[in-house]
Amino acid sequence: MMLNLAEHYAIDPVIGKPKIEVRNVSKEYRRKNSIFRALDHVSITVYENEFVSLVGPSGCGKSTLLRILGGLEEAVSGEVTVSGRLIEGPGADRGMVFQSYTLFPWLTVRENIEFGLSLKKMKKRQRNEISDRYLELVSLTPFADRYPKELSGGMKQRVAIARALANSPEVLLMDEPFAALDAQTKSDMQELLLEIWEKEKTTVVFITHDIEEAIFLSQRIYVMQPGRIEQEIAVPKDLSRQKQIRDSESFIRLKRDIIARLHKK
Numbered sequence: 106m107m108l109n110l111a112e113h114y115a116i117d118p119v120i121g122k123p124k125i126e127v128r129n130v131s132k133e134y135r136r137k138n139s140i141f142r143a144l145d146h147v148s149i150t151v152y153e154n155e156f157v158s159l160v161g162p163s164g165c166g167k168s169t170l171l172r173i174l175g176g177l178e179e180a181v182s183g184e185v186t187v188s189g190r191l192i193e194g195p196g197a198d199r200g201m202v203f204q205s206y207t208l209f210p211w212l213t214v215r216e217n218i219e220f221g222l223s224l225k226k227m228k229k230r231q232r233n234e235i236s237d238r239y240l241e242l243v244s245l246t247p248f249a250d251r252y253p254k255e256l257s258g259g260m261k262q263r264v265a266i267a268r269a270l271a272n273s274p275e276v277l278l279m280d281e282p283f284a285a286l287d288a289q290t291k292s293d294m295q296e297l298l299l300e301i302w303e304k305e306k307t308t309v310v311f312i313t314h315d316i317e318e319a320i321f322l323s324q325r326i327y328v329m330q331p332g333r334i335e336q337e338i339a340v341p342k343d344l345s346r347q348k349q350i351r352d353s354e355s356f357i358r359l360k361r362d363i364i365a366r367l368h369k370k
Contacts, residue, residue, distance in 0.1 A: 124308045125151040125174065125276060130183035132169055143169045145332040146183065151276075151310055156302055158311045158319035161329030162367060167312045168280055174310060175201050175278050187276055197221070200269030200307075204281045206261040208253040214264050215240065215249040221272040239267035242301060259290040263297070270305060279311045283318070295321060316363050317351060328366045336366050 132144040144166045151157045159167045172178040173185060176195040185192045187199065208217050218239055219232045227235075240246045243263040253261055262282055269277060283291045295318060302309055313319050319326050320340055328335045340359070350356050 121153040121155075123150050124153045124155070124188060125149075125310065126186045127170070127174070128184050128186075130170070130173060130180045130185060132166070132173065132178065133181050142332055144173075144180070147332075147334055148183075149327055149334060149337075151308060154306045154308055156309045156311065156322055156324050158313055158323040158326045159329055160313060160316060160319050160326060160363065160367070161335075162331070163314075165329045165331045166333075167329055171201075171278050171280050171310065171312055174276075175199055177201075197272050198275045200272060200274035200277045202262070202265050202269050202277065202279045202282045204284050206253070206258075206265050208261055208264055208268075210253050213250050213252055214245060214256070217253070217264055218268045218271050220268060235271050236267075239271050242270075242304070243267045243297065257290070258286050259294055262286070262294060266298070266301065270301070270307065274307065276308045276310065279309065281312050281314065284314070291318075298322065316360050316367075317356075319363075320356060320359055321351065326363065328363055330367075330369070335369065338363065 127147060127149045129146045129148055130144055131142065131146055134141045134143060147166070147170060149157075149170075159170065161167050169178065173180050174187075174192065176192050176199065187196075190198075209220065212220065215233075215236050218236045222232045222235060236249075237246070240249055243266060245260065245263055245267070248256065248260065253264070256264070265282070283294050286294060298309075299322060311319070311322060323340050324342075326338045326340060328338065338359075341355070
């Protein structure tokens with residue numbers, strides 16, 4: 106049973122036009138003597154400027170779906186569109202941030218952020234203007250000339266986010282980006298991500314095992330079971346984006362409901 110969006114969103118029920126549409130997507134992997142079906146006719150919609158999370162047990166297909174969205178893997182059937190355009194491979198319209206920081210160790214913080222801009226043959230002055238903006242956005246201006254080995258885990262992930270955003274993607278795809286961070290850094294990064302999202306108005310698809318994180322960050326949550334969508338949940342606006350709300354009865358009740366869905370066989 107899916108919750109009614111107009112009933113649970115604390116915004117105008119007209120959400121906007123779809124940004125990402127996943128229609129009946131299936132994905133299979135061949136093993137020695139069998140075929141493993143990672144996704145089985147999965148369909149989701151993400152609207153413009155929306156923050157949506159996918160939660161589910163390990164191996165349920167979350168990362169596979171995200172990699173298909175990023176154009177890093179192909180579905181065996183179904184289709185995925187961004188702004189109505191069929192995804193046929195990686196593209197500058199989609200930025201990706203992974204759990205591992207994937208920074209180039211031989212480049213400085215600024216050079217990492219400017220990497221995609223350099224590939225576009227953008228002039229240095231323009232690259233610097235863009236990197237200055239995102240260095241400030243992620244509070245790393247004093248570290249512009251440092252190398253990744255000189256940064257903490259949280260700082261490295263901030264660089265990864267800034268690098269993805271510097272290319273002005275329409276969509277930001279994030280695969281458990283804060284999973285390796287300590288609790289305090291993780292909390293700080295969640296707040297920073299929300300600040301960035303509210304300023305940049307980028308559509309975000311976020312994968313996490315942390316249900317509290319999903320509720321805190323998201324407008325909607327797709328709960329997955331192996332290969333399929335179990336339920337779509339709209340997060341009431343008063344339950345997200347406030348630290349103190351995590352201890353409220355309604356927040357805990359929603360968390361329990363999602364846990365029950367995850368344990369449903």
